[in-house]
Amino acid sequence: MEVLQEGKGELVGWHAPDEAREWVLKNKSRELKDKTMSAKEAVSKFVHDGDFIASGGFGHIRVSMAIIYEMIRQKKRNLIMAGKTAVHDIDLLVASGCVNKVEVAYCFGHELRGLSPVSRRMVEGGQCKVIAETSNAAYQWRWLAAMMGLPFIPSRNLLGSDTGGYSSCKVVKDPFSGKPINLIPAGYPDVAFIHVHRSDIYGNAQIDGIIVEDFELSRCARRLIITTEEIVDSEVIRREPWRTNIPFFVVDAVVEVPYGSHPCEMPGLYWFDEVNIAEWLRISRTPEGADEYLQKYVFGVDNFEDYLEVCGGVKRLSYLKRREFYQEPVKAVSYK
Amino acid sequence: MAAETKYNLRELLACNGAKVLEDKRSVFVGTGLPMIASMLAQKTHAPNLLIVFEAGSLGPLMCELPISVADSRTFYKAIAASSMHDVMSLSQAGYVDYGFLGAAQMDMYGNINTTVIGDHDRPKVRLPGSGGANDVGSFSQRLIIIIANQSQRTFVNKVDFLTTPGYLDGPGAREKAGLAKGSGPYRVITRLGVYGFDEGTKGLKLISLHPGVSLEEVKENSSFEIIIPGKIGTSYVPTEEDLRILRQEIDPVGIVLGK
Numbered sequence: 338m339e340v341l342q343e344g345k346g347e348l349v350g351w352h353a354p355d356e357a358r359e360w361v362l363k364n365k366s367r368e369l370k371d372k373t374m375s376a377k378e379a380v381s382k383f384v385h386d387g388d389f390i391a392s393g394g395f396g397h398i399r400v401s402m403a404i405i406y407e408m409i410r411q412k413k414r415n416l417i418m419a420g421k422t423a424v425h426d427i428d429l430l431v432a433s434g435c436v437n438k439v440e441v442a443y444c445f446g447h448e449l450r451g452l453s454p455v456s457r458r459m460v461e462g463g464q465c466k467v468i469a470e471t472s473n474a475a476y477q478w479r480w481l482a483a484m485m486g487l488p489f490i491p492s493r494n495l496l497g498s499d500t501g502g503y504s505s506c507k508v509v510k511d512p513f514s515g516k517p518i519n520l521i522p523a524g525y526p527d528v529a530f531i532h533v534h535r536s537d538i539y540g541n542a543q544i545d546g547i548i549v550e551d552f553e554l555s556r557c558a559r560r561l562i563i564t565t566e567e568i569v570d571s572e573v574i575r576r577e578p579w580r581t582n583i584p585f586f587v588v589d590a591v592v593e594v595p596y597g598s599h600p601c602e603m604p605g606l607y608w609f610d611e612v613n614i615a616e617w618l619r620i621s622r623t624p625e626g627a628d629e630y631l632q633k634y635v636f637g638v639d640n641f642e643d644y645l646e647v648c649g650g651v652k653r654l655s656y657l658k659r660r661e662f663y664q665e666p667v668k669a670v671s672y673k
Numbered sequence: 674m675a676a677e678t679k680y681n682l683r684e685l686l687a688c689n690g691a692k693v694l695e696d697k698r699s700v701f702v703g704t705g706l707p708m709i710a711s712m713l714a715q716k717t718h719a720p721n722l723l724i725v726f727e728a729g730s731l732g733p734l735m736c737e738l739p740i741s742v743a744d745s746r747t748f749y750k751a752i753a754a755s756s757m758h759d760v761m762s763l764s765q766a767g768y769v770d771y772g773f774l775g776a777a778q779m780d781m782y783g784n785i786n787t788t789v790i791g792d793h794d795r796p797k798v799r800l801p802g803s804g805g806a807n808d809v810g811s812f813s814q815r816l817i818i819i820i821a822n823q824s825q826r827t828f829v830n831k832v833d834f835l836t837t838p839g840y841l842d843g844p845g846a847r848e849k850a851g852l853a854k855g856s857g858p859y860r861v862i863t864r865l866g867v868y869g870f871d872e873g874t875k876g877l878k879l880i881s882l883h884p885g886v887s888l889e890e891v892k893e894n895s896s897f898e899i900i901i902p903g904k905i906g907t908s909y910v911p912t913e914e915d916l917r918i919l920r921q922e923i924d925p926v927g928i929v930l931g932k
Contacts, residue, residue: 394743395728395741395742395743395757396741396742396743397740397741397744398728398741398743398744420802422743422804422805441801441802442802442803442804442805443801443802443803443804443805444801444802445799445800445801445802446800446801448704448740448741448742449704449705449740449741449928449929450740452800452801456799457798457799460796460799461796461797461798461799463795467793467799470788470802470803471803472803472804472805472806472807472808473727473757473761473803473804473805473808474727474757474761474765474805474807474808474812475807475808477757477758477761478758478761481758492765493765493811493812493851493852493853494765494807494808494811494812495807495811496811496838496850496851496852497835497838497841497846497847497850497851497852498784498807498835498836498837498838499788499793499834499835499836500788500802500803500807500834500835500836500837501807503793508851511851516851517849517850517851518851519851546745546748546754547728547729547730547743547747547748547754547755547756548729548754548755548756549728549729549743549756549757550756550757550758551756552756552758553758602744602745604744604745604748605745609740609744661745663736663737667737667738667925667926667928668926669926669927669928669931
């Protein structure tokens with residue numbers, strides 16, 4: 338195939354198909370075994386300095402915050418993050434010095450809430466490096482190629498743009514149509530963390546609502562940590578097998594964390610905690626403010642239960658539940 | 674009657690955005706004003722507008738403005754809560770008529786920048802990046818762009834970074850790059866007017882001026898030359914009913930419209 342153009346972005350998380358297969362054959366067990374553990378144990382066991390990491394969900398929705406906080410607490414360093422519409426998670430990880438390289442589809446902003454003061458400061462100041470640009474579909478298809486065990490997947494986005502020019506993709510002449518086609522390289526995160534509605538102790542997991550990229554991401558990540566709102570009996574999974582989004586044999590750790598997406602939304606359970614998000618956006622305008630927030634919500638507490646207490650406990654969580662179900666009115670929030 | 678109706682700029686943009694959307698068509702919607710415009714269209718002239726969101730919602734009938742393109746409001750009464758792979762694949766395959774985005778900077782061919790101001794590796798301002806914008810701009814047959822603040826700094830000769838492809842450098846360029854045949858930017862809506870693209874040159878062309886806006890203002894607030902046709906219309910003026918829906922049903926606390 339004739340290569341017409343090569344993106345100059347750094348290629349991260351790519352492995353040749355045979356190498357990827359061998360890794361799976363050697364490291365991923367098909368044994369149905371209890372994988373429950375604490376967030377602390379899961380992070381110390383499966384996240385290593387320098388890893389290419391990816392977070393499930395999308396933006397402020399269905400994010401495995403318990404794992405994000407634990408990586409900060411354990412002071413993981415030089416992590417490369419998949420910026421696949423990563424918002425609050427990456428902001429905290431960049432602010433705390435865990436992540437210093439990002440392949441960006443969408444980062445450094447909080448969608449409608451405004452741009453992120455801290456990540457922007459770190460990128461504009463050079464402490465956090467953007468190693469490649471890409472788009473949401475292209476990121477998602479990096480996972481697709483990897484979960485299929487293929488070196489790349491062809492697509493018709495990124496063509497003609499600087500996003501493509503700064504990506505790790507290559508444009509080739511399609512041998513069938515004779516026209517230019519973009520090739521997106523497979524992407525295998527070293528470790529991914531996905532928050533789900535329910536899972537059994539083996540890692541068979543169900544997600545309610547849109548699944549975003551997590552079908553593909555769960556199947557391509559070398560190590561996968563599942564955090565779950567609740568652990569259910571395997572009978573619950575086997576009664577309705579069509580609802581299983583993630584099968585146990587791709588899962589390495591199962592961590593039970595009720596409200597584990599807070600302050601982000603968990604569809605069908607609880608709404609965004611806008612008070613907490615606004616506090617972060619206001620306070621992170623200065624490095625001292627960002628440290629203060631991390632001290633209060635991450636280093637100052639030992640676990641997620643204590644963290645929820647600091648955030649307002651049962652009273653606050655009950656409000657977020659009612660808000661999710663349209664039982665509380667929409668409120669205007671100032672993020673400034 | 675209409676002359677006495679008081680509306681703000683964002684309400685005007687939302688109403689003109691809604692007017693572009695046709696009933697029984699599909700639209701791929703981005704955050705903010707595009708969401709509001711699509712909801713308004715569905716509640717007025719386009720009840721059968723098929724809305725899709727990149728994170729996986731297909732065909733919702735939203736009753737509350739989503740904050741993100743992935744929150745639970747996006748799939749309220751939807752026909753399916755699916756995945757990004759599904760929505761992006763359907764778009765690439767031709768099921769999306771309209772794409773609808775906001776942007777920070779644009780050139781005469783509708784190429785848009787949401788990545789950096791200044792140099793990529795040493796940016797003056799780092800913006801969020803493509804997100805799904807490059808995909809929407811590549812896959813949707815007709816792209817609608819809202820750039821509220823039209824000025825010489827936002828209507829530029831050359832975008833600092835070409836995040837999302839418009840007509841690239843002119844006629845035939847999209848097809849030559851491998852992008853879908855016949856696809857591309859369709860309408861641009863700003864604080865001054867509504868624009869389309871010239872059939873021949875693919876350059877930005879004025880369609881209508883908002884009430885009270887002069888042709889001079891349009892020309893002054895662009896670094897490139899906008900094509901001015903012989904006949905220029907007046908943009909759609911929000912009705913009392915539009916404003917009632919916007920203020921009472923879609924965005925009652927002014928999350929987007931109050932900005």
